[in-house]
Amino acid sequence: MRLRALRPGASMEAVQRLERRVADVEADLSEVRRHNLRLAEVADVLQELLVPLASRDDAAVQEAVERFRKSL
């Protein structure tokens, strides 16, 4: 959006477009920020739960990792 669209006398429509864009940017930013906690949780699960559990059954781990690798 060009700034001159917001000069005095610019249309209300231009202001509304800008308001919508700000709302969109805020929503996008919020979405990205929310990944922090999810990623922290997954990292915590991996570190605390899956690794020690998995290490007890090596064959099963290898199979799962191989299957996962092939799915990439």
Add this chain to the structure above:
Amino acid sequence: MRSLTRVRRVDDHGLRLITLVDRPLDVCVDGRRVWTFWTLRDTDAVAGPLRRIGWPAPLLRHLHGRGRITVRDSASSTVHFDQDLSLGSGQGSIEVRNRHGVELGIDKSGKLVPTFAGRSDADIAALLDATEAVIGALQDTGIEPFLAYGTLLGAVREGAVLGHDSDADLGYVSRFTTPIDVARESFHVQRALADQGWRTTRYSGAAFKVLVSQDHATVGLDVFGGFLDRGRLHLMGEIGTEFREEWIFPLGSAELGGRPMPVPAWPEKLLEATYGPGWKVPDPAFRFTTPARTVRELDDWFRGTQPGIRYWERRAPRGRETVLRHPSVLARRAAELATELGAEVLDIGAGRGPDSLWLAQQGLSVKAYDYVPRALEPARLRGDAQGLDLEVRHLNLTEWRSVLAEGALLAHDPRPRVVLARHLLDATSKQGRESLARLCSMALREGGQLLADFHLREDAVDDEDDLDDAEWMVGRIDVDSLTTLLSRSGATRVTVKRLRRRSRPTVRLVGEWSCG
């Protein structure tokens, strides 16, 4: 100087006063503060400068009998009203105490709690012991805790805990600079404390509470995580502001009840960031006016893991309340199905557990889950007394760690199961609904069914009185999306039936999982 505030009347309805200025006033019963309000902010105009305010509901229940009612300015102590009054039934003397005799007061969130002013010296000493011990335990994990919020204010301004406060607050500024690492560190710190035997409860990705039980009350020590990033301090709770590292580190010391406690290097800077430049003036009714940007940041980074928790905490029984005996229609269906399949029943969002208890009484193996497991305590005790196969477990659908860990345990013990989710999907967030689908995919690998009831929020309903959503309802369920979600999570068949109910539109959903 003449006072600009006059209290005209105090009676069963509350207070009437004349004022032109906004001042914090303490209301005391027999000399002890039980409530504080602001003369303009919290009152309603009657005519001109005449204003009125009603008693807070939790306090009103205690206002029966005779007592000396004093109204004084919180900051200057100027007395505006001081009379012996008879309130309510007028019988006996007014006692604002809990059932153990501990004196109570209205805290800044409007709850009637055991404030420090009503506690004995021994209780305060026990709190300080606990604070020192928790600080030590936190230091052992590698972080540098300090007094924060009201506890820091008490130490710096008065050298003691604030009389109107009810909890102790600790904070720390992480050496990490991103929310993900700050959350991981907070998980680690909580785990270390739990390993040492401390009772803890988490309420966001960067804050948890350590619960310390004293003789007749439980005191909470809040542990707020924070971090500095490019000249900005973010401290869980309320703070997001320009800040310098040297205002925090190296930590200094201030006395709290005669004991040295760690505080930020420049505590005044943190107090100003917390309470504004007026932090030196007492205000027991202080309300945060946290900037919208800070609220958005902290919400997005760390919060959203306890939708509706206050409602459910409030509804949880305090004592050994009787569990309702009548099972729901859905529980009866679950019993038939579980018997037929030889299945275990998972009652998720079990509340007080009437269905769980009844199902266990039918001879079924039952796991009752809730994110407020205290509500299930009476059901658990009764189940134990009756020798039932009823296990009460904590599960928070909005915490992946909780769902994945429980799901892993269930997957490790493969057996047919019936998952009962009565008014669960409408009481949790979209993430909670996704987590339930994930949990089903892990728990129902040997086959079974999900039985769910939930209300729909609909825009057009004939009876306007029934349009209001219940306080506990969260979000809006799109039935088609939910069906797709369950199918993607392994359900081989999903049937949806809309029930005719007089109140809200209700859906009964059955998801079927096949073995293997």
